[in-house]
Amino acid sequence: MTFRLYPNDKTESILRYHRKLHKDLYNAAVNNRFTQYQKFNHKVDYFEQQNCLPAFKEVWTEYKQLPSHALQATLKRVDYAFERWFKSLGKRPRFKSIRHYSGWTYPDCAGFKVESEGESGYLNLSKIGRIQMRGKAKYWGKPTTCTILYRNGKWYASITVNVLDQVLKPLVLPVGAVGIDLGCKSALSITDGENHQQIDAPKFSQNAEHLIKKASKDKRRKRAPNRKKKIKASRRFKKAQLKVSKLNRKVANQRQDWVHQVAAEIISSNSFVATEKLEVKNMTAKAKRGKRKKQKAGLNKSILDVGFGMLRNTIKYKVEQIGGVFIEVPTRQVKPSQTCPKCGNQCKKTLDVRVHECSVCKYSQDRDIAAAEVMLYWAKGTLPGLGTSLADADLASSTSHTRSPSRKHEATGRKEASEISK
Secondary structure (H helix, E strand, C coil), X not given: CEEEEECCHHXXXXXHHHHHHHHHHHHHHHHHHHHHHHXXXXXXXXXXXXXXXXXXXXXXXXXXXXXXXXXXXXXXXXXXXXXXXXXXXXXXXXXXXXXXXXXXXXXXXXXXXXXXXXXXXXXXXXXXXXXXXXXXXXXXXXXXXXXXXXECCEEEEEEEEECCHHHHCCCCCCCEEEEEEECCCEXXXXXXXXXXXXXXXXXXXXXXXXXXXHHHHHHHCCCCCECCCCECCCHHHHHHHHHHHHHHHHHHHHHHHHHHHHHHHHHCCEEEEEEECCCXXXXXXXXXCCCCHHHHHHHHHHHHHHCHHHHHHHHHHHHHHCCCEEEEECHHHHCHHHECCCCCCECCCXXXXXXXXXXXXXXXXXXXXXXXXXXXXXXXXXXXXXXXXXXXXXXXXXXXXXXXXXXXXXXXXXXXXXXXXX
């Protein structure tokens, strides 16, 4: 949960100084790893850098005023970046400028103290002081970690807490079961087999696009920074850049708020949710050279504006939070858009066909609603025809936070899901 911080001028200057020191430590740790390997063929790990911190403080005495656990967390961040690079999950770690270094972390309560019960209050930071904060948490418990963030000229504190399971899970689990299809025109097409609902895409980016384009045009007219020519950014450029950042942040906040509201409404009456497995990264990849490059760019913007990945992840964790079942239907095997939910007959349809009309059973329905019905029936095991065997499909269902269940457990989870949905 994130709280907005309101430091005074003196405290804010200390926060900026601590942020700069953590940034310099991050860059020094990255440089140390590369230098040791290139010159001496020595691989430096986290524990070696952690053990060097006392000697590092003796040389760079300004780091003595920073808590040791916070410095260790910064070194851990470096270690995590290298681990992702070694596993081909991320890019090669690079040196960070102060603009791209958002903040630092206190990994335990020794570095911070929260004076709040979940709604506003004060935050005491070691070696910094007492800062007023505003915000409201849905659940509250014992604070465990605190991350200080600086974004768009404002300071935030992201605090994690330990919450009892009895608080998270409701006394009575909702008995509803729904299938959800995601789209660009209708962001969500929801059905329980009898009742249908479609939620239109909010189009936050599209509505603010003219303002962002105007602010970006004004920014391009100002003197931009150029490192090669040793030209610094003008004050007007920084002001224009801040204006563009504020507009983009507003759009992101609107989308996030809308996603949480939609997910909360779905979970309020349903504990079983089935949706399609989507590879959003592949769906929004740039088009290759061709005539339809502009059309693909427009489609990518529409997908990102709805926030397919954010919607799926938010609904998933809210379902798991109440102890429900969330299932991702393997799209390539089941083919929800091409399958009839009543008879199971499959027939190819182009994207311009928005109404499902089965040539076998004569069932007619909106294309997105029909796809949602297919996913719901498949997850329950009541879809006619092929593609209803859970053990034979590569299902990415999730009833656990730690690891993916085996096929045997998937079948058991599906049986439990059928009981819940009845």
